[in-house]
Amino acid sequence: MTNLKRNILIFTVILAAIMELIDTSIVNVALNYMSGNLGSTLEDTSWVITSYAIANVIIIPMTSFLTAKLGRRNYYIGSIVLFTFCSFMCGHADNIWTLVFFRFIQGIGGGALLSVSQVVVFEQFPKSKQGIASAVFGVGVFIGPTIGPTLGGYITENISWPWIFYINIPLGIAAAVSCYFLLTEPPTKPVVNKVDWAGIALLAVGIGSLQTVLERGETDDWFSAGYIIWLSVIAFVALTAFIIWELRIVAPVVNLRVLKSKTLSVAAILTFITGLGLFTSIYLTPVVSQRILGFTPSQSGLLLLPGAVLAILGLIISGKLLQKGVSPVIIIFVGFCLFIYFNHRMSGLTLDTSANEIASALIFRALGLALLTVPLTALAVSSLPDKDIPQGASLNNMMRQLGGSFGISIFNTYLARRTASHRVDLITHITADNPEVTSRLAGYMQYFQSKGSGVFDSRTKAFKLIDSIVVKQSTLLSFDDSFFLLGLIFAIALPLLLLVLKQAKRAGGPVIISDH
Template structure:
């Protein structure tokens, strides 16, 4: 444990490292078009810049506890920051797509390690009774990072070049590494002679890596219609099944799955998966909706997300204090899922005339729900673990959030595509030559185009094109509304699960009460 100035320098360093890692999960999204043009690559190929980072993140996160123990936590943490920083610089220097993809993978290896290691260091920095406060502080990075990524990315792309998306990490990474070297407590690597679980590392890399590729690329390549998606799905299922069997069999696994014997950690991991699903899906769907339907720029979209993010950042430390004072985390979790459901439900009522003022309240709900879910779930996940088990429990919980995000984006993307087909079919059945409203709208458009200089034939063609554009916009609108409603339903369905855990916890406590002997 640390105190005073040293303690808060460590806190600032940890939060900064977490934020820059999570910023890089979303900052690239808004610059894909620019990268594609500058590197002479297709949009489909350029998407691997995002995919490679996500794959590396999910592979390395569950291994962080093992690697930190083998190398030494301080050494591993500083090494991860330096790898992330160096890879960021090389991403900026890349002059072809696949070179950029390779360095993004290395950046993801360094960045993914920062998440769980940062959380473990924070828990060591604070005494056990202040662990909930540490969770509140750690959640700042998780909340702020993904939300301000699109803002920063949009501003940089509009005013500088896409390379600066990576260059901005360099001074921050160097400063974080120096502060970590100076202020973090020295840590020794394990010298107990344990053999390295190479098979576990191999199975984890193959299984989780294949699954991540399937999730990231499935919608683009029509899922199982693509042979490589089918093959990778089979490889992933077999590898993960063998991994679970192997890790439970050997004494010193790379992932200690035995910590999942803690019912609290297991249930928290499930809810954290749903949290990741909703958190990343919301940040994915809203920018698409606001840019494709409302016509906002990437920077404007990111700016709209800021008030909710700032609100969440302000209340996170207080939530930690409330949990520390004895408030049951389940009550905050229920409120969080309720607000997240309210966000989806309100957003599902948008229309083409909706303005920025309409989004303010639901986006505040989104920000508050993120804080109300991340802080208590982070604290709840490790609340019953022994100190030696906390790093592994934190790593598994973080992996579930990242995997939830990957599943969420993949499934929501697929759902939107399916709804687009259904909604278009439903709309065009009403746009016919015999429909009175269609005839009236088309005649109005023809007169408007002729008033601007077109002859009748040209105006007729332009009116058909205009009607098609109207159908397309309405199709996209209805599809995004369906997606928001689906997210609302999923979040609402989690509330009964949390209520069950409260009742179960009370039953366990009641069973432990010793009944006095009547004699």
């Protein structure tokens, strides 16, 4: 393959991965528009997010098996075509449940666009430049979730919500055509003689139930809803049975035996936490900047721009450091510390915090996560034989997605509870004998009376205004608490690096990722 064709193929598969990752978050900002246009409740409309996440997490760990069964070229191109077709159908949906159905199928198609893309990128680089391959692919992993909400907000505001799906169509067609001419099978194709249907069913039921609980728990007040209890039980039973079954049979759909590698297990935990930080921080930051600090969606998007640009540099640097033999543990440690510092900065937000302060804090977030992406990928597969590397990479990618789902679910619940707690604390200070309260109340009443309101109406409006200030302040404090907790989780995870110090020395060099 010529250098031109090789570069086109690399660009194509990274574009496909970015497209898939963007779709994990691009819908978030359009839910209100969809709800109004399709005549559905906001709770029903949120299934547009849930269905995609469920399908995505189910299919990712099965990627290695499906690649072997169907052939990498057929499976990958077929997945792009399915993803693109469902994008068209999502944009054309005329009711909420049609949209939810095609989002689920779109998520199934999107599963291959991450793990297989990663393998293809690594194959295009020689052994001496595998660190650079990690950095190149890491750009897509990092950029996708970051620009999703910004892109979705711009399209929804300036065009219409169906176009957040339609933009995938030309990209998907171009990717499919490019891969048809350029993508080849790996040198050695694994043979799959028997399909593990029981494993597939248990995985789908278990992960599907768990993901539904995570996505819908906060909306329906967790275990006060009967179906949440039942799905939790089903998830526990199905996943337990899945683990036992997969460890006993000869040809499992997901080879869990690779987790006997302590290095992969530790890397998977750290990747889970990284996914939690990546997706949760990109969820919390636009929400607090728009709802509390009054920034527009465009302004919120611009906050992320400086960090995103520097993150690309961080990804390249981390790849080169790995190539020179620097221990991934050192790079991961620095990445964790930078992300912890970002959360420390964000945990001190006030109503007077400026856009520049947030943008500068987001630079540390971007650099921290950029330094984690490449070495965690290298560390995850460093102790695996070639035949197990695709499965290890798939499991590691699944952990990142699960981390994001867990994070958003946990922090939604935490935000709601901390907001209620702070509101109670603030209200206790609003008393008739508090001079600051009486002074502010009098000032508000005087203002409303100057606008023509009577004494009673002015007093009512003044109390409502004070209540809105309490709500705003208590909500801001809950976001401060959330950023603090997020940083604390990263700090608690740091000692895990001590468990892989010895193996990490061997992971500092080149890492080969292949499909065979």
